[in-house]
Amino acid sequence: MCGGCKGFFGGKQFYRHRKNCRDILGSHGPSVSFSKKIKSADSLGVSEEFKAVLDSFRNDQAGSLCQNDPIIILLGKRLWAKSLKKEKHVIMADMRLLANIILKMRTLSLNNAISGENLLERNHFETLSEAIRSLTVGEHGSLKAGLKLKMGYLLKKLIKTAKGHYIQHGEMDKSTEVDYFSAVLDLNWDYMFYTAQITCEQRRSALRKPQAMPVEEDVHKLRNFILEEMEKLATDQYKKWDAHDFIKMRNLIVSRLTMFNARRGGEPARLTLEEWEEAAGDAWIDPQMVQTIEDPLEKALFNQFKLAYQAGKGSKKLVPLLIPNDTVKPIEKLIEQRKEIDVPDENPFVFANTSCSQDHVIGWQSIKAVIKMMGPVLERPELLIADKFRHRMSTLFAILDLPASERDTFYRHMGHSEEINKHVYQCPLSIGEVVKVGGFLKKVDEPSAFNEAPRAEYQYPSIAPEETGELNGDASQEKETNEQACQEHLSCAQDERNKSPVVEPRQDIGNKSSSKPRRYFRWTESNTRLVKDYFGSCIMDKDAHGSKGSLPGKKEVIEFIEKVRIFEHNNMILNDQISIIKTKIFNERQKARSSVKFR
Numbered sequence: 001m002c003g004g005c006k007g008f009f010g011g012k013q014f015y016r017h018r019k020n021c022r023d024i025l026g027s028h029g030p031s032v033s034f035s036k037k038i039k040s041a042d043s044l045g046v047s048e049e050f051k052a053v054l055d056s057f058r059n060d061q062a063g064s065l066c067q068n069d070p071i072i073i074l075l076g077k078r079l080w081a082k083s084l085k086k087e088k089h090v091i092m093a094d095m096r097l098l099a100n101i102i103l104k105m106r107t108l109s110l111n112n113a114i115s116g117e118n119l120l121e122r123n124h125f126e127t128l129s130e131a132i133r134s135l136t137v138g139e140h141g142s143l144k145a146g147l148k149l150k151m152g153y154l155l156k157k158l159i160k161t162a163k164g165h166y167i168q169h170g171e172m173d174k175s176t177e178v179d180y181f182s183a184v185l186d187l188n189w190d191y192m193f194y195t196a197q198i199t200c201e202q203r204r205s206a207l208r209k210p211q212a213m214p215v216e217e218d219v220h221k222l223r224n225f226i227l228e229e230m231e232k233l234a235t236d237q238y239k240k241w242d243a244h245d246f247i248k249m250r251n252l253i254v255s256r257l258t259m260f261n262a263r264r265g266g267e268p269a270r271l272t273l274e275e276w277e278e279a280a281g282d283a284w285i286d287p288q289m290v291q292t293i294e295d296p297l298e299k300a301l302f303n304q305f306k307l308a309y310q311a312g313k314g315s316k317k318l319v320p321l322l323i324p325n326d327t328v329k330p331i332e333k334l335i336e337q338r339k340e341i342d343v344p345d346e347n348p349f350v351f352a353n354t355s356c357s358q359d360h361v362i363g364w365q366s367i368k369a370v371i372k373m374m375g376p377v378l379e380r381p382e383l384l385i386a387d388k389f390r391h392r393m394s395t396l397f398a399i400l401d402l403p404a405s406e407r408d409t410f411y412r413h414m415g416h417s418e419e420i421n422k423h424v425y426q427c428p429l430s431i432g433e434v435v436k437v438g439g440f441l442k443k444v445d446e447p448s449a450f451n452e453a454p455r456a457e458y459q460y461p462s463i464a465p466e467e468t469g470e471l472n473g474d475a476s477q478e479k480e481t482n483e484q485a486c487q488e489h490l491s492c493a494q495d496e497r498n499k500s501p502v503v504e505p506r507q508d509i510g511n512k513s514s515s516k517p518r519r520y521f522r523w524t525e526s527n528t529r530l531v532k533d534y535f536g537s538c539i540m541d542k543d544a545h546g547s548k549g550s551l552p553g554k555k556e557v558i559e560f561i562e563k564v565r566i567f568e569h570n571n572m573i574l575n576d577q578i579s580i581i582k583t584k585i586f587n588e589r590q591k592a593r594s595s596v597k598f599r
Contacts, residue, residue: 044073050080053088057096065099071116071162072098078161084311087266088359094154101151104131117174120162120181129192136196145199152193155185213392214383219259222384225374226256230330243354246341248373249334250351254366256327258386261320262393265363265386268321271310271350276331279308279323294529296540297592521580527566531584534560539589547590557581 002009046054054073057063066072076095083091098116105127106114118124136148159182166175233239233249257268278284284307293299306323323331331350343352349360363386371381378384532539541549552560557578561567567577 044070044077046073046077050077053080053092056088056092061103062096062099065102066092066095069099069102069116071119071158072102074165075158075161079157089362094157097151097154098158100135101128101131104135108134116158117162120159120178122177122180122184125181125184125188129188132192143196143199145196145203148196149193149200152189152196159185212383212388213395214388215379218378218380218384219392221377222255222371222374223259226252226259226370227326229373230256230327234330234333241337241340243341246334246337246343247354247369249330249337250361251366251369253327253330253334254351254361254363255370257321257323258363258367259389260324260327261322262390263319263321263386264390265367267310267319267363269349269351269363269366270360271308271321272348273335273350274348275308275310275321276335276350279306279321280328282306284309521567521570521572523584527564528584528588530564530566531560531581532588534564535585538585539592541589545593547586549589551582551585554578 053076054067057066066076072095075098076091079091079094080086098119102114102116102119105119105124106112108130109124109127114124114127119128132148132151136144136151138144159178163175163178163182166172166178230249230252233245233252239245254269257263257271258265261268285302290299290302304325306325306328308321308323309318310321311318335350338352341354342356343354344356344358347353347358351361351366353359353361367385371378371384374381535552538549538552543549558574560581561574561577570577572580
């Protein structure tokens with residue numbers, strides 16, 4: 001219980017609350033008081049901003065070491081200066097980890113005088129190695145592989161920072177010793193960290209399995225719960241908000257944006273007020289470019305989202321954040337209530353922490369809090385995290401048959417490359433492996449058994465639609481053998497090479513069945529646009545679903561053919577031309593309906 005305001009707080013929040021409690025500090029509000037015990041910071045010339053970071057450490061052994069050890073402060077100073085997003089918690093975590101290594105070395109060597117400088121000396125390397133091993137052994141002797149690798153790369157950062165500092169200040173003896181230590185670390189790297197590297201790689205492979213993906217029913221339950229709770233809080237005009245309501249709405253919005261965009265956990269959480277104002281004002285949308293979009297379905301999407309851009313992983317590039325309309329009003333309500341909850345005006349983040357903090361909320365904590373609010377209704381709640389949402393979205397996208405330009409747009413949204421998407425996030429495409437490769441290998445291995453076995457109804461297309469052209473004829477009423485289908489694809493390929501718009505496929509000599517030969521027409525983008533403009537009302541018909549709905553009559557189609565003359569250079573009979581136009585209209589209508597359903 002706080003002695004000032006008499007409020008009850010958890011152990012993790014109590015220390016921070018006491019620093020900011022108005023009843024303890026008086027009516028002047030919170031202030032950052034830099035500890036007088038910290039002496040090394042002034043000699044290293046740290047900024048006032050970073051002094052506030054140092055003052056945020058807990059009052060324990062590791063925190064005291066972070067505030068007073070020159071090498072740890074120097075590392076934190078460099079990391080803070082390098083960080084564009086000023087990730088305070090990340091930098092503090094690295095400093096505490098280094099402090100814990102030093103404390104463990106003191107325990108093992110029974111020498112309390114070991115400091116950050118001694119950490120970079122060769123004669124303490126064995127103690128350092130043993131300290132890292134002790135800190136990375138979990139329960140039952142298991143290895144904390146990720147933590148061990150983090151320690152290794154943190155040492156490399158420390159070497160680079162310390163060497164630059166020593167050379168800059170003319171301490172060449174210390175710089176030479178750091179070089180020797182770096183050589184020893186490189187020579188022993190495989191012995192110390194190779195097992196951890198292999199374990200992390202194996203764990204990454206295991207995380208790509210379909211069993212590691214979130215349960216779809218859990219995802220839908222989480223989505224519906226978030227939307228319902230946001231709607232209740234945003235539309236209740238008579239409810240007077242307190243800090244609990246603010247935190248609840250903040251967690252709901254962060255969870256919604258993280259799940260919808262498949263973003264990393266910390267990215268939507270650090271959305272700034274400036275970035276939100278730009279998104280609300282459509283600063284990133286060029287109205288002139290919107291007018292050039294002819295597809296009405298695509299143009300309608302601009303009214304369903306707000307687009308923001310923010311720094312991605314590593315601060316090297318901007319990544320987009322799509323904000324759906326169902327989240328716009330809750331964000332506006334959240335910003336409106338900032339003053340009521342005493343969020344400082346200096347806090348630049350939309351999803352700000354309370355208690356007069358200058359920081360933003362942590363993304364994974366928000367998702368965890370929302371899942372806790374739902375109660376025991378989820379099958380596997382542990383899989384509902386930001387990384388798994390990216391895993392799920394990358395896998396679902398990989399299944400789609402899309403052109404390279406659309407795939408590049410998706411990878412830019414995710415903030416990673418195609419290789420990362422393929423080898424880190426998405427599941428291996430096991431269905432295609434079994435159906436296509438497995439079927440081929442079985443045919444080679446057991447040709448007789450394969451011929452006698454019934455063929456699967458579902459088959460992967462061997463040639464993309466844009467390469468073969470638009471299929472015409474009574475395709476839905478005919479069932480052809482695989483040999484005929486192969487001949488048709490070969491004919492289409494020959495059609496493209498000869499640049500002839502109409503090709504009649506060669507019939508299989510060995511096939512005695514007399515099926516009607518099909519005709520193919522290669523649709524250009526301009527011809528497709530003519531059909532969509534002329535028969536737009538039929539294509540955009542939403543009264544029916546699936547393949548239902550009437551097509552234009554023969555008379556109307558003939559009028560179109562005579563008007564646009566797209567078959568002018570073909571010797572195709574009129575009935576075939578009518579059939580091709582109707583098939584095109586049907587296919588375009590199916591695309592329009594499926595895109596609406598998908599969105």
